[in-house]
Amino acid sequence: MLAPPGDGWTAVEIGESDTSVFRRGDVFAKCCGPAGVAELAAERDRIEWLASTGLPGATVVDWLELPSGGACQVTSAVPGLPGDALAPVSRERAMRSLGGILRELHALTDCPFERPLASVIATAEDVVRRDAVNPAFLTDEWRKVAPAELLAEVVAERPYVESVLEPVVCHGDACLPNIFFDPDTLEVTGLIDLGRLGVADRYVDLALTTIQLHDEWSADPGPFLASYGVPNPDPRRLYFFRLLDPLTWG
Known part of the structure; x- marks a missing residue:
């Protein structure tokens, strides 16, 4: 299972293919293998754009590149x-x-x-x-x-x-x-x-x-x-x- 670096992460959803989602406090990390990096980066860019419009949604907290060649997108948790x-x-x-x-x-x-x-x-x-x-x-x-x-x-x-x-x-x-x-x-x-x-x-x-x-x-x-x-x-x-x-x- 792909996981973000650091301690305290809890798996909350196991996606299809090589994607996995974790939570730590009020942030989520969505991680993927090398084949999914382009798609995950495209989602990151969309989250950032929507946040710039003022409509409610998550914000990108961090983008982590993994030693495996994959990546993790860290976003704020949406309330409610x-x-x-x-x-x-x-x-x-x-x-x-x-x-x-x-x-x-x-x-x-x-x-x-x-x-x-x-x-x-x-x-x-x-x-x-x-x-x-x-x-x-x-x-x-x-x-x-x-x-x-x-x-x-x-x-x-x-x-x-x-x-x-x-x-x-x-x-x-x-x-x-x-x-x-x-x-x-x-x-x-x-x-x-x-x-x-x-x-x-x-x-x-x-x-x-x-x-x-x-x-x-x-x-x-x-x-x-x-x-x-x-x-x-x-x-x-x-x-x-x-x-x-x-x-x-x-």
Whole structure:
């Protein structure tokens, strides 16, 4: 297991591949082997950029290069609770806060990072070609379909999505565990796991967040969408990005 130098670190999550996460006091260390350094450095740069905008999130405390050729990114802990840990009674207010913070994120300008649709689809093509799609990320219905057929559905719908593209600064993985809330005020206290942050269609975030609210909270996403400012979202783009996302992890 890769570990940061020094004593007092406790493993809190063992990621896939050669990535591991540790905590010591109010900081976290995310460590990777040589093959993951470029990706981890890209996440570090995104954390630093978001912190410079004033939106809530972690800050980079240190960047450590390991003798193995790997690296550790040390960040501050974000206060509060992740969205998937909130009590049911808190969820409607939390949805309104979540809509507000994504609206603020999407209104940012001068972002140096991009996630063009062409590159995301290319990633999906690579994952499908390697037969690396994780079935745990698919719905029961999609598990009955070959990943190549799901990808073909994405490719067929691509011209429509590109014709109505609305590029904004997206989180890229705006699921409930990556959004922290103050348990008392239910205001958002931070956005984490920013490895996919970049300019992309706003529906990248809207699609993932709304399906998370439905699946994890059994909630009507109406309060979230109203707070965000799109009470009647485009169902074709919601479906497109919900289908594309699970094909890009692997």
